[in-house]
Every structure is written in C-alpha cells, then in structure tokens.
Amino acid sequence: xxxxxxxxxxxxxxALRAERLARGLDTPAMExxxxxxxxxxxxxxxxxxxxxxxVEYDGKPQGMMMLVTDGHFSRLSSKTAIPLVYVEFLAAAxxxxxxxxxxxxxxxxxxxxxxxxxxxxMDLEFKGRLALHALPQAEGYYEAIGMVGLGPDAKKHNLxxxxxxxxxxxxxxx
Amino acid sequence: xxxxxxxxxxxxxxxxADDTTIGAGGSDLQSLKQDVERRTVTPPVLADIPSQLGQAxxxxxxxxxxxxxxxxxxxxxxxxxxxxxxxxxxxxxSPRAAVYLADALGFSRTRLQELxxxxxxxxxxAPESTPxxxxxxxxxTHSVSDDQYEAVRALVAVLAEKEAAD
Numbered sequence: 001x002x003x004x005x006x007x008x009x010x011x012x013x014x015a016l017r018a019e020r021l022a023r024g025l026d027t028p029a030m031e032x033x034x035x036x037x038x039x040x041x042x043x044x045x046x047x048x049x050x051x052x053x054x055v056e057y058d059g060k061p062q063g064m065m066m067l068v069t070d071g072h073f074s075r076l077s078s079k080t081a082i083p084l085v086y087v088e089f090l091a092a093a094x095x096x097x098x099x100x101x102x103x104x105x106x107x108x109x110x111x112x113x114x115x116x117x118x119x120x121x122m123d124l125e126f127k128g129r130l131a132l133h134a135l136p137q138a139e140g141y142y143e144a145i146g147m148v149g150l151g152p153d154a155k156k157h158n159l160x161x162x163x164x165x166x167x168x169x170x171x172x173x174x
Numbered sequence: 175x176x177x178x179x180x181x182x183x184x185x186x187x188x189x190x191a192d193d194t195t196i197g198a199g200g201s202d203l204q205s206l207k208q209d210v211e212r213r214t215v216t217p218p219v220l221a222d223i224p225s226q227l228g229q230a231x232x233x234x235x236x237x238x239x240x241x242x243x244x245x246x247x248x249x250x251x252x253x254x255x256x257x258x259x260x261x262x263x264x265x266x267x268s269p270r271a272a273v274y275l276a277d278a279l280g281f282s283r284t285r286l287q288e289l290x291x292x293x294x295x296x297x298x299x300a301p302e303s304t305p306x307x308x309x310x311x312x313x314x315t316h317s318v319s320d321d322q323y324e325a326v327r328a329l330v331a332v333l334a335e336k337e338a339a340d
Contacts, residue, residue, distance in 0.1 A: 047210060049213065107193060
C-alpha cells in the first residue's frame with residue numbers, strides 16, 4: 001500500500017481518457033462525479049478523517065481509494081449509532097477494469113483495497129464494518145464477497161448502498 | 175495497519191468474485207465540499223454569535239484557520255473590533271474597518287458595509303430586495319441547525335460576490 005498522489009490520479013485519468021477516446025465512448029453522466037478524484041483529494045487533504053491509499057505494483061499505481069473514518073454509521077440498525085468506515089471512492093486503474101479494457105492487466109487490486117479498508121476499520125475498533133455506494137457494474141462483486149445490500153440511495157445518484165457487517169468482514173478476510 | 179494477504183487467499187476470492195469490475199463512490203464534489211466545510215467551520219462555533227455580521231466574519235475566519243489576532247493583523251484593525259463584531263448584538267463597524275475587513279475576508283466592500291449598516295438599530299430590517307436578508311440568528315443553543323448553517327454559508331457567498339463599486 002502507498003499514499004495516493006495526484007500524479008497517480010493523473011495517470012489513471014489519462015489512461016481512462018485514452019481508452020474511452022479509442023472506443024468513442026462518453027463517460028456515463030452518473031459516473032462523471034465518481035471520477036473527480038483530484039478535486040476530492042485537494043478538498044480533503046488537510047483533514048484527518050479523510051484517508052487515502054493506493055496500491056502500487058510494477059512501478060505503477062494500480063488502484064486507489066479514499067476512506068472517511070468518522071461521521072458515518074451503520075444503516076442496518078436504527079437503534080444505536082454504530083460507527084463504520086465509509087468508502088468515499090474506490091477505483092482500480094482503468095487498465096485493470098473489464099469495463100474499460102477487454103483484457104484487464106491485473107486482477108486482485110480491488111480485493112487488496114477492500115482488505116485495506118477492512119484493516120483500517122479494525123484499527124479504529126470498528127471491527128471491520130464498512131459501507132460504500134457501488135457503481136452499477138460492481139454490484140455483483142460486493143454481493144459475491146458477502147456485503148449486505150440496502151438498495152438504491154436517492155441521495156447518491158441512486159447508486160446501491162452496501163455494508164460489510166463485522167461478521168461479513170471477518171468471513172471475507174478469513 | 176497490518177495487511178497480510180496471501181496468494182491463496184486472493185486466488186480463493188478471485189475464483190468466487192471477479193474484482194475487475196470494482197468501483198465505488200458517487201458523491202458529487204459539491205456534497206463532499208459541504209462535508210469538508212462542516213469539518214472546518216463546525217456548526218457549534220456559529221451558535222453564540224448574535225449578529226449576521228458576526229457569523230459571516232466568524233465563518234470565514236474559521237475557514238482560514240485564523241485567530242481573532244490573526245485576522246486583526248491581516249486586516250490591520252484592532253483585535254477588540256473583531257471580538258466586538260463576533261459578540262455584540264449590534265456590532266459597530268467604522269467605514270475604514272469595514273473596507274479593511276472586507277479586503278481581508280475576500281468580501282465585497284459595498285456588501286459588507288451594507289450589512290454593517292443593516293445590523294445597527296434603530297434602522298429597519300433588511301429590505302426584501304437586498305440579497306443580504308439571509309442568515310437566521312441563532313438563539314443561544316450550543317449549535318446551529320442545518321438551515322441556519324446553510325443560511326450563514328449563503329450569506330458568506332453573497333458577501334464574497336464583488337460588485338461593480340468594489
């Protein structure tokens with residue numbers, strides 16, 4: 001794991017643009033906001049609650065994410081406020097994504113990021129609890145690893161909301 | 175953070191869950207900015223400030239991480255004026271101080287002077303036509319409501335819009 005740099009973001013965005021250009025594709029409107037990582041990094045860099053991490057391999061950034069470590073609570077229980085780590089954004093490099101290229105270069109980047117998010121949650125004594133809003137093409141992945149889906153969230157472009165319970169996270173890292 | 179990821183673990187999960195479609199996060203930049211702002215200017219700091227002028231000054235002061243002394247030095251006004259603006263029901267602002275403060279805070283001089291005049295009784299409340307009739311004044315609770323917070327933010331935004339006369 002490494003720090004997320006704006007240089008890594010530039011590399012990602014350039015690769016994404018090149019790939020989309022080659023295929024004559026537009027960024028779906030809903031995903032447009034997802035890609036604005038550079039601005040999001042700049043906005044949050046002085047705040048301790050926002051943590052960013054990257055995966056580097058072969059001298060290149062392969063994936064990255066931003067976590068929010070306070071102010072987010074489980075939606076599975078309405079009785080008490082149970083804190084969790086919220087994944088503000090998570091992305092594998094465009095060349096590692098089946099949705100961008102035909103043959104992704106490396107698999108496993110996303111799994112490593114999820115492990116790191118769970119480890120962060122455990123460090124904070126949140127027992128691995130995690131929440132995120134999935135991009136549509138990733139819903140299957142989060143369901144396959146055992147996250148609990150709570151359906152579309154009108155406040156987040158109707159992206160589906162998922163949570164890892166502590167048991168679920170424990171089973172995942174197994 | 176301890177990460178101990180084995181090849182076996184990864185292979186086992188990749189067989190069950192293809193992670194080359196992964197992606198999360200659809201917060202737009204605007205809502206992220208609002209969250210960041212509330213962590214920088216927390217709602218409770220605005221709670222005990224009785225005037226709109228005071229709230230607007232305090233908002234930007236917190237945003238920049240300035241103490242009253244910092245702002246006084248940067249704006250070249252007396253620190254007692256800053257304290258008074260943030261604590262008095264009817265803060266008075268000399269024309270000179272208004273101009274200097276406006277420049278330091280990135281406010282329109284005209285609009286800050288207008289607001290300063292409005293808070294001084296016995297003048298009437300802000301006329302309907304002015305954009306400066308925003309912020310609701312909080313009443314001694316230990317925080318401000320979301321609406322009140324947004325009102326102060328909107329007031330600061332209006333003050334930051336320059337006018338032709340500036």
